[in-house]
Amino acid sequence: MTQDGTRERLLRAAGEIISRKGFRAATVREICARAKANVASVKYHFGNKRSLYEEVLQAAFEESIRDHPPDPGPDHPPEERLRAFIRSFIFRFHGEGRGSWFGRLMTREMFEPTEALDELVRRAIRPMSDLLQEMVREVGGPDLDDRAVLFCGLSVAAQCQHFFRSREVVRRIHPSLRFDRQGLEELADHILAFSLSAVANYRRADRAGGRP
Amino acid sequence: MTQDGTRERLLRAAGEIISRKGFRAATVREICARAKANVASVKYHFGNKRSLYEEVLQAAFEESIRDHPPDPGPDHPPEERLRAFIRSFIFRFHGEGRGSWFGRLMTREMFEPTEALDELVRRAIRPMSDLLQEMVREVGGPDLDDRAVLFCGLSVAAQCQHFFRSREVVRRIHPSLRFDRQGLEELADHILAFSLSAVANYRRADRAGGRP
Amino acid sequence: MTQDGTRERLLRAAGEIISRKGFRAATVREICARAKANVASVKYHFGNKRSLYEEVLQAAFEESIRDHPPDPGPDHPPEERLRAFIRSFIFRFHGEGRGSWFGRLMTREMFEPTEALDELVRRAIRPMSDLLQEMVREVGGPDLDDRAVLFCGLSVAAQCQHFFRSREVVRRIHPSLRFDRQGLEELADHILAFSLSAVANYRRADRAGGRP
Amino acid sequence: MTQDGTRERLLRAAGEIISRKGFRAATVREICARAKANVASVKYHFGNKRSLYEEVLQAAFEESIRDHPPDPGPDHPPEERLRAFIRSFIFRFHGEGRGSWFGRLMTREMFEPTEALDELVRRAIRPMSDLLQEMVREVGGPDLDDRAVLFCGLSVAAQCQHFFRSREVVRRIHPSLRFDRQGLEELADHILAFSLSAVANYRRADRAGGRP
């Protein structure tokens, strides 16, 4: 259908531009120009700019999950599952194409939430969070109480996102780090090793702070 | 002095508003209105909106460092230094008053750099990064090679910032976590414990694989 | 067509106002108000104020040439051609309607050039200058060398424009001179007579000294 | 006196800047900056920007007349007087230093009169015009009636100003013409020769237009 053509092109153009410039800085005109559509087509197909953005977010999330499945399945060994999760997390943020918008869009959305965030949490973020905690619990064993699992999950997620979120700074301070496939693999290896070591010893550490 | 009056009020108003809405979304008019100053006073005192922003950034950084010094000094035990660094890092981002802008401003600036980032990196971020790596090396001992120190430093920094950067999501997913003083202390304790465990074992882990 | 409506009204309003007040002093708001259009319509139709001005200039030039063709053709006697040229020159600057902007706009542009001048020289002024020199050469005969033709051409052009350029002063000093059709015809007659006499005798005059 | 210092510097700075950029485009701030004076000093010394401008005009006129006296005196031969007048006229517009502002300022004022023009006509322009007509009458002899003298005077004045008024165009179309001392002398020679030839023959020409 001709409609689908325009709609689809609009979605794609909006994803590229908004993920690069942010919601505000991206203009409807630029999006329409790139999609080779009329300025009025955003209103026509999506009602307004914000609704277009919300559809972009959803589409990006779905494609990113499809491109980088976060879980090989509960029948795999715990470390392998965690490794897969970490890799999926990292590549979801750094990939090319539509899947990569998701990282950028999420980062924005988390920092500067719009009404779209609640829906996003429900459909995308909470399931991931639950999955991560499940894996951490598996890896950590029975000595890790719920609170510890929660915090350790946060630490893993933190590491997976930091490289992307701070990329402009990282590029300046650590030029030896690369953002290509090999660099990201090295990063994933580090995060896995760091986190496994941490969790393995965590139960023995005095979480109250080591104050003498 | 009259000069201090308007200039100072402008700086304060700009910090509050820009940190909340971002550079673009914050309007000179709103800033001036809140500072009870004329629209033209931004030009008079700072030249333009961007220069005002740069001064805000500098002032926020300096005040945040003054409020939360990151290093008790090299004569303290390594773990204590790292603990102080982590606490300073966390509180710097979550602080009240002018210092609190810092977190938001930095986060924005890192994700969506303006021309101000280079100066910020030079004066604020790189020194912190160097200090952190020094501490990690102290804690990790001679078995940690340079690459490992670099990556472990990233992991620590990641955890310190994540709680703030993802606060809107954390609030929704983990309502049991609090952002008050006590909650932040608990977080700092966790990050220290997690990171110390990780570094202590890191040298033994097979970084390329993660399985012993 | 609706398009022609606003665009055309904008062009007309801009011509009137800019020719009267100058490019800087003329405001987009005033132009739009007179054209009964929105402030944003200048951007929509012309991109910005300057481009609008350039189109005004072109349109004024073209209409002025159409209203007052400068050359009856090379098959007419030399004096007749020169007379036609002078009349056309004068009336082009003093004309009514859109053509009348041309004088003002040209005068401004010559004195205080914008980027539009180069294009104007290429399309409007140089062809006129070439035509004038051709006529002067015809009238002056073979005794007039190139340098003399050039200077005599300048003198003719000077006279044609002076009455307009100095009109505010002329009105004050010589109230007997009129700017109506009859007054301009008298002026044209004078310029032709003055210039023909000058050129006829020029070859014999000692240009370096002026005393026979 | 210190006041005179500032006042004088203000006058000089305003002359330079306004003659170059025009009254509107010249800003009080730039003038004060160049004069190393406070922004408020214009109000203090002259009341407002326009009054400053009027004083600049007067001062420039007086200096220009002093630098380039237009008349060697009635006891000199007619052609010599006219030659001196033409040279003075031309150099007044093209000179360097304060005298040169006058040309620019006059040209502006004539095209876009302010309230200062009436005073300027009374004190500067009309006396010059009268003088020129006297010279033309001397040169033309008794056959030239008043009307002819008037028009011929206009033609001489037109030529003297045209080279300056159209300089931006002349530079583009006739790059062989120079604006240095020698070029201006050549121009003066031409104008004198052209005008003398014209006037000498003018009485014989059919001023009504040469229509057969």
Next chain:
DNA sequence: AATGAATGAGCCTTCATTCAT
């Protein structure tokens, strides 16, 4: 189903002027 034209609110910036000292 889709569009080119038009809108109005609002943005940053600029400037001559004035105020308080």
Next chain:
DNA sequence: GATGAATGAAGGCTCATTCAT
């Protein structure tokens, strides 16, 4: 006698949105 600070009125431009077709 002189100034740095402050003001208010614009100015050009931008953008999401809407209208008429």
